[in-house]
Amino acid sequence: MSYARIVKDGLWDNNVVFSQMLALCPTLAVTGSATNGLGMGLATTAVLLASNVLISAIRHLVSAEVRIPVYIVLIATLVTLVDMGLNAWAHELYKVLGLFIALIVVNCAILGRAESFASKSPVLESAADGLMMGVGFTAALVAIGGVREILGSGTLFANAHLLLGPHFAFLELTLIPDYRGYLLMILPPGGFLAVGFLLAGKRILDRRRAARAEPEAALPQPAAG
Amino acid sequence: MKLEALRAKLSYQTVLLGSVTLLTSGALALASRTTEADIRAAHERDLQQSLAQVLPGKYDNDLLKDTVMIAGADGEVTVYRARRAGQVEAVVFQTVGHGYAGAITCIMGVTRDGQLLGVRVLSHKETPGLGDKIEPAKSRWIESFSGKSLGDPPVDQWAVKKDGGVFDQFSGATITPRGVVRAVKGGLELFAREKPRMLGEMKGAKT
Numbered sequence: 001m002s003y004a005r006i007v008k009d010g011l012w013d014n015n016v017v018f019s020q021m022l023a024l025c026p027t028l029a030v031t032g033s034a035t036n037g038l039g040m041g042l043a044t045t046a047v048l049l050a051s052n053v054l055i056s057a058i059r060h061l062v063s064a065e066v067r068i069p070v071y072i073v074l075i076a077t078l079v080t081l082v083d084m085g086l087n088a089w090a091h092e093l094y095k096v097l098g099l100f101i102a103l104i105v106v107n108c109a110i111l112g113r114a115e116s117f118a119s120k121s122p123v124l125e126s127a128a129d130g131l132m133m134g135v136g137f138t139a140a141l142v143a144i145g146g147v148r149e150i151l152g153s154g155t156l157f158a159n160a161h162l163l164l165g166p167h168f169a170f171l172e173l174t175l176i177p178d179y180r181g182y183l184l185m186i187l188p189p190g191g192f193l194a195v196g197f198l199l200a201g202k203r204i205l206d207r208r209r210a211a212r213a214e215p216e217a218a219l220p221q222p223a224a225g
Numbered sequence: 226m227k228l229e230a231l232r233a234k235l236s237y238q239t240v241l242l243g244s245v246t247l248l249t250s251g252a253l254a255l256a257s258r259t260t261e262a263d264i265r266a267a268h269e270r271d272l273q274q275s276l277a278q279v280l281p282g283k284y285d286n287d288l289l290k291d292t293v294m295i296a297g298a299d300g301e302v303t304v305y306r307a308r309r310a311g312q313v314e315a316v317v318f319q320t321v322g323h324g325y326a327g328a329i330t331c332i333m334g335v336t337r338d339g340q341l342l343g344v345r346v347l348s349h350k351e352t353p354g355l356g357d358k359i360e361p362a363k364s365r366w367i368e369s370f371s372g373k374s375l376g377d378p379p380v381d382q383w384a385v386k387k388d389g390g391v392f393d394q395f396s397g398a399t400i401t402p403r404g405v406v407r408a409v410k411g412g413l414e415l416f417a418r419e420k421p422r423m424l425g426e427m428k429g430a431k432t
Contacts, residue, residue, distance in 0.1 A: 063232040070245050077249040088263035183397045
């Protein structure tokens, strides 16, 4: 599989949230703000990259019959290692991300990539796939979180300095001053609404693109007149 | 291929599963041992920072060493004493409330007169973006406790506004601040009950 394909799949065509419709549980749970979406996305990307590489490296040793328990044990171990490592050596970051890390274990997108890509592909391609799927997931979470945060509390990337350090405080915007907030968007229904509308928007874009591509394909037949 | 034939065998699969589990458990045990000391040190640093936050002012003893155990509602509570010239001026202890998603552990500093110096949340599992406004980094709400005591506001107004009290709730999250307010109230009641032992002035106390 070409790397261009892997990049396109991860970012758009086969996006974890908007095309595979996987990992909706953590997606809906943490996207109350763009910053939370970004944190969850980054932590997931790291685990996805590591699990794809590991599973691809041992793919010849694993029997098809027991592959699922093997993958799950490996992924759970990776997540726990990341959790302990961050807690010990990057404690400030852990205090911000710690909430999300345990949620990664239940992210079926990671098992999904292990099963559908890493178990059949060489290590480098699997690494690229893990990275791009992770970036696509992060972009989706930031988009959903951004929509919910703007509509729900009138800000964007609030508290980003807690996640990325004080240098990124400039990201924190108050888009609608004196906004009293629209609580529904922050609460779980807002998550479903935001995912639904963004999903519909992506489908419309995809359909338009397909419609534009079709006449071109039909171009060789000269139109009468 | 030889490996392929091997992979289909039941015994190979058993050994594979066994060794994967063994290796990962080994890795986890190793990681747990290597990170244990650092994690404990990090938590101690956190504790020291939290102690400093709920104890404005200078004290001349090592709080982490000057402790007393008091029996609270949910088991033993460690009370850290802050002294000035030998006399206990304030105490700091943990108190646990029940939020929307489990326990909320708070730490509170109380002067010897029963006035709150400050309250901080040490750990919680509340909803990000809603309940986490109990963290000082996200909202100044937790500072509303400073200076309060069991008589000010009156005991029956130690509640969030929705329950007829004086403390704000958050839009969309009432259970979280309610849990914290109850925890702090419980802490103050514990202090009122156990004051002589907390201050270490069991006998000959001033009347």
